[in-house]
Amino acid sequence: MILTPEALAGMEKHYRANFVNSLSGFKSANLIGTISDKGVTNLALFSSVIHVGANPPLMGMLFRPVSVARHTYENIKAAGQFTINHVHSSIYKRAHQTSARYPDGVSEFTECGLTPEYTDAVKAPYVKEAQVKIGLSFEEEKHILANDTIFLIGRIEEILLPDNSILEDGVLDIESAGTIAISSLNSYHTTGLLGRLPYAKPDKPLKD
């Protein structure tokens, strides 16, 4: 089956959003924690967080147009800090619920049954119930002209994670930590390890 841009343009808006959001493959499931200059905490589910670099340690994520209310973006720009918290299978419904449009002055932490947690190093709230949590400072942002979105980059300031979750070679075992994946806009998936492969070399081809 082949779909053209014209076929996409002809789709109903929500149908198209579900479809095109499926095309990148599996996505990370993260709760972004922030606090406003008035002290109101905010929690928002993002599926666009990606690795940007290991040294310096950087992560990036995409923000939709700033023309609509974007508490997370505004809080990051005002406070300069935010947290990224992995969604795991025991909190995924509460995590999804943070995407409801709550009014100004209302915290998703309270409404969705999640608990803010603070450290000395980062002003923004972590999610106490999460297993893997990263505190970051705002580093850089890029305005994408094609659809008025923003790719925002943060620098890692602190990492909270379960004891004994780092494997011998430095890999963090996020599957054992319960971290889940998202597809499209509303589908949540657990994972099963298929394989861990060695560093690929031209003279040692791997066959399926």
Next chain:
Amino acid sequence: MILTPEALAGMEKHYRANFVNSLSGFKSANLIGTISDKGVTNLALFSSVIHVGANPPLMGMLFRPVSVARHTYENIKAAGQFTINHVHSSIYKRAHQTSARYPDGVSEFTECGLTPEYTDAVKAPYVKEAQVKIGLSFEEEKHILANDTIFLIGRIEEILLPDNSILEDGVLDIESAGTIAISSLNSYHTTGLLGRLPYAKPDKPLKD
């Protein structure tokens, strides 16, 4: 367990790369197909492809510093087109093998046992063995100053997918198509559906 930026800085280089690459959560597994101006095809595994927008239909991905040989990036800039092909469990070892450093003039398609496939709409090669394949045109790029990487955005020109793989609400069932996820730099994961949740509303809280 808490890790500081100093702890990260003190890690051995490969250990740190494995660790920090784990922190964003699960990642998409995609093969990017391109062709050079000399007609040499190229195939490269990317774990940074994300959804950028549904209308216009846009996808983005991160490229490491251009100072080292970056055939994929150079081919996209020269030809203006590229393909994104979902990695599934039957081809994941061959997909991983494309990350080996093959010399100029050698195609990863040939070396890794994958087959180029062309359509009239897109000049770049698709992966015949893939189930979900997207053809794109170069749209925009952003230079990230913090670590000299590039966030590149493509516009969707064509989508090839299995018949009957789109669910009633537009969601593409990538799990049934065999699409897999990546964690860190070398771990591959199949998925299992945990749940599909309704559009979140403030007055209809979801509890775990």
